[in-house]
Amino acid sequence: MVLCSHKKNALDFLDQLSSVYQQKYILTSAVEVDGTQAFIDEICKLAESNGLPSKGYRSSLSEFSAGEVRRHLSEVEKFLYIALGSESGVNAVFTNGRVRLSLSPAVTCPIDESTFLSADLHLLESIELKKRTNHIVDIIEEVTWQDVDPDMLTSKFISDIIMSVSSSMSMRERSSESARFEVLSDQHSAIILNNENSSIHIDAVLDPLSPTSQKLSGILRVLWKYIQPSMRIVLNPLVG
Structure with missing residues (x-):
């Protein structure tokens, strides 16, 4: 239906x-x-x-x-x-095949049913449409459906594909947001600031002549001043 x-x-x-x-x-x-x-x-x-x-x-x-x-x-x-x-x-909200939130005391951030109103559902729908679905729709609309019966190309067929693609994208494994730089040689081209009492360690790989690195150096100075992390700044790194 x-x-x-x-x-x-x-x-x-x-x-x-x-x-x-x-x-x-x-x-x-x-x-x-x-x-x-x-x-x-x-x-x-x-x-x-x-x-x-x-x-x-x-x-x-x-x-x-x-x-x-x-x-x-x-x-x-x-x-x-x-x-x-x-x-x-137990109640839950599904968006394009994904569990967005669960209205149950068992979840990390339970939401009372009385506080999740239709306006919240409209907001969830608009965010999903803007952030994910519209981009997929634009791509699907440009697809040339070869060897597909034209009678199958109904709105339901397209809608099911969009939902399937959206769900698959949300389930894919994401790459780590951190990286390790032990392979970079820092014997002659690194600034090392050790703080044994800090639980934070920052590795920064910079090209001193690039505009981006010059901007980043200011951020690193602020971090060192206020949170005193252990820091290693590798300049023009060589793999060794």
Whole structure:
């Protein structure tokens, strides 16, 4: 089912839909559930009140089965427990296949459900769109789809690819932000400032004639003055 996430009130509709579904199909026993048609009518009414096309939802839900959805939710619950270690009742926010934050006391920075509002969800959506998704969309739009059936190039097909690429990028291993310079010879071209009492060690590799190094030297002087780290400044290094 296409949510039309570019529509202004799509998130409000999703929030209302989730609330209705929870009341009717999660918190209520199967024998107490109203007829399927009544549920579909209610969804269409919510869609229209939020300015979304109800015709598509009515068509998509024509084969809706509460029992089938219950089985699917059970499988999802088992997957989340295995993949994330999350127990039943724990809430989390997923963005393009990634867990952005968990609304659980078990996480490092728990967030109370009452403080995570729809405005926060809109902010998360806009940041994700600006910082990651838009760049991927620009690249995907320039792709020439060779040997692909034109009938497959639907908005859903493109959306799934964008989500897959975004998720894969977030899961890739990042290179270390630190580096070791033991291989650099400092016998004749280094300034070494030792401070045995400091837990901070700074290695700086500089070309004295470069504008960048001249700017960096001022920063190094400030660091030495105020935090007294152990410091090694290698000038015009030679690999040895």
